[in-house]
Amino acid sequence: MPKTTKASRRAAVAAAVRFLKGVPAEGAAADPLVGLWREWRRASAAVRRHGRTAQRLERELAARIGFPRVPIVTTDPDQPIVWVTELEQIDWILGKTAATEAQRQRLERELADVRARWNAEAAACGYTEAQEREAAAGRRAEDLLHTAAATPARSLAGVIAKLAVAAEWALSEPEADGHPWTFLSTALADLTAITNNSAPDHGA
Structure with a gap:
């Protein structure tokens, strides 16, 4: 099995981000996981932003x-x-x-x-306020993480969004506790269901 590096994982995430940015998150054909991915990225960015502010203020x-x-x-x-x-x-x-x-x-x-x-x-x-904002954003990101893992994908874009959340999260949390495997197993189930639903009925 080829060994992946942090650079290759970042490249895979970047490619997924570029793809998902062009996928509609609203409308009848939208996959809810694409919207969850966008919400999770916003919450994660808020955690980092408030964390940097809190660290700076603590040092001062x-x-x-x-x-x-x-x-x-x-x-x-x-x-x-x-x-x-x-x-x-x-x-x-x-x-x-x-x-x-x-x-x-x-x-x-x-x-x-x-x-x-x-x-x-x-x-x-x-x-104190920066710490509270960081903690609130962290709780929001954690909730979205669990929701994304538990939400079935409706399309290949949804599967990519689910895996993008897992991959990007694992890059920032190298000691992630179980979630990457949860994402992988549910993404596998999603791909199987999508393939089965789109396959022609040869028994008809």
């Missing part, structure tokens, strides 16, 4: 006020300072003993303060 915010974390000085010469971002980490590093109670309480207050400042600044600069 961290450069301005630092990440929401506090340092713990340890006796380990290889790691004299440990930065913690969760309350549970404080108890785990220092131990929940009477001897460390005052230090733990102080660190918990400091962590709560830096978290509160981070959340306030994140909301003010638009970082």
Whole structure:
């Protein structure tokens, strides 16, 4: 079996995109999968766009006020300072003993303060909104992904659209969990059904 490369997979996706852009997504003859493919591409583009915005704003915010974390000085010469971002980490590093109670309480207050400042600044600069938009677009793309996998194709264009979603998604998510195989199996079923429906009835 010939080995595919990422470049060859991208070329296959590009060819499918060029073909599908010329296929009508509306009208009586339209295959719903072509429309789903277009919706999924828009949602995926929104995920990337909002993700880039969120990353940029996070970098700017961290450069301005630092990440929401506090340092713990340890006796380990290889790691004299440990930065913690969760309350549970404080108890785990220092131990929940009477001897460390005052230090733990102080660190918990400091962590709560830096978290509160981070959340306030994140909301003010638009970082929180960018994260919410990215998450919403991600949920939309995921829903469309499942819908495309479950929707039967009515035409060869629909099969190409279904496989284009799977191929483009796999390029961006190399550790895709099962979906490419779901798409392949349903696309195979679609091709079989379309071929059977279009074949002449030799028994007539």
